[in-house]
Amino acid sequence: MDYSKVLQEIKEEIATFKNTGKVATYIPELGKVDPSKFGVYLQCTDGNGYGLGDSLDCFSIQSISKVLSLALALKLKGKEVWKRIGVEPSGDPFNSLVQLEYEKGIPRNPFINAGALVVADILISELENPKEDLLQFVRNIAEDQSVEYDEKVAASEMEHKFRNASLTHLMKDFGNIKNNVDDVLDFYFHQCSIAMNCKQLTQAFTIFLNYGKYDLSKEAAVLDPILAKRINALMLTCGFYDESGEFAFTVGLPGKSGVGGGIVALHPRHYSVAVWSPPLNKNGNSELGMKVLELLTTKTEISVF
Template sequence: MEYQTVLNQIQQEFSKVQPSGKVASYIPELAKVPPSKFGMHMYDIDGNNYHFGDSFERFSIQSISKVFTLSLAMKMVGDDLWNRVGVEPSGDPFNSLSQLENDSGIPRNPYINAGALVVADVLVSYFTNPKAALLAFLHEITGDTSIGFNETVAASEKAEGYRNFALVNYLKSFGNIENNVEDVLDFYFHQCSISMSCRELAQAFIIYANHGTLLNSEREFLTGRQVKRMNALMQTCGFYDEAGEFSFEVGLPGKSGVGGGIVAVNPNHYAVAVWSPPLNPKGNSALGMAALERLTTLTGYSIF
């Protein structure tokens, strides 16, 4: 079946479904988003675009940003990064502090909040202006310089981010944060506030399907080995304590955010992004997971 035919069918199948779950409400900006928003965008390695619904509308990418910051940190500091953060799935929720206590402040992986904060600290150490550097990276891989932070979202995250303040102070008590707590959190809350559309996310994630380079480009953003690492980490750790379920239902490496976005990668084939704000009890987009399950079932194409 053609990819666009598959997407059309997915759109149709879910058009009458009332999205179950609840829109994230811990900050006002997320709570305001209409729960009926629904879009999907696939970008394949031949450069074709397939899409439906609200695929051009930007939303808060939240934890999906962790993929970008990790890529940038891997590129900049290489394997030294793994002295400060692990690569194993955690059985705990994304914002748990307990695991750190047993492991002397080394987060289990870069996709739980603790790990993402260490990655943020690495970038704050490396760049004079880490926020500008992150945007420059996104502008380059998407070719769209209008992607930016949502300052209102960032400010709201900061106002309610006690758990993240706790995590970064706790990490610092173990010596695993080099910079000021405030600087690390300022960067982290900004990275989470980035707004992108499904289309832009699919285009940005194509590098993980295309051996680290953009299509029709000589420029290698990540080495083949680094891409393998990125995909392995998305596969085993990209969905908090629902990584196994996503692996099983969808069978692709991917990353979700509480804004209702999910991006997934089929190496050598395509990157795909889906957006539907209502979240299941584990904090992942309910409709987004269902749509991706249909995609790999209808195309007969998961990594398994």
């Protein structure tokens, strides 16, 4: 497959794309990003990589980080994690509170905010230096020691923490948060603030390719095949919140979005791909990013289906 040609064709096709999306402003620091930024990077299992546009510019990975924190929590705690978090799509927005009350503080899945906050709580209990250790894990799997937290984004989210604080307090009341609520929020906001570029993201997500066996040089970071299988299944069913069905329907790959405008998707036997375009659709997913990935699987005729 000539991925370089496919990416060029996609570039030409989206030149006339009418983007109706809006950059996220509920975390004020994210609202400062240039909406015209656009990057794509595709990393193949044969080792070749292909970049387009601003693929080496760093952006706030936001909810994409939930996949990486889950991978680390599963490596550390295994099946125990599933006693505190479900594996079903929520069908609700990412920051919704409604199900938590009648489902007694057990989040539907690890990719809605409530689920990621429980994962954060697990990591705080398990790691000696939680923020440092998570960042080191991400640097190792991205094979790039320059990856950093964006302290301004983390502080901006802490200032507007009300909905995530509500979720965490409610779960604490149900006994599903073990640590101090502010410590959980601080860890979670830092995790979401991680700044990475498309290339680094595709590299990090290679741990989910070939059922976790893609790059043996990552030894400690490589996932048990069964964990990679489970996480890919969750990305497919829950990676895009109330738009997960639409993403599976139009793109046909497991993936995860973030309100920074990034989307990472992967085909377990072929590639990992990251797209960045800040304007979001009404479900909080990059509008142009979704279009690019739809074109990718349509043109290559390769998806998991």
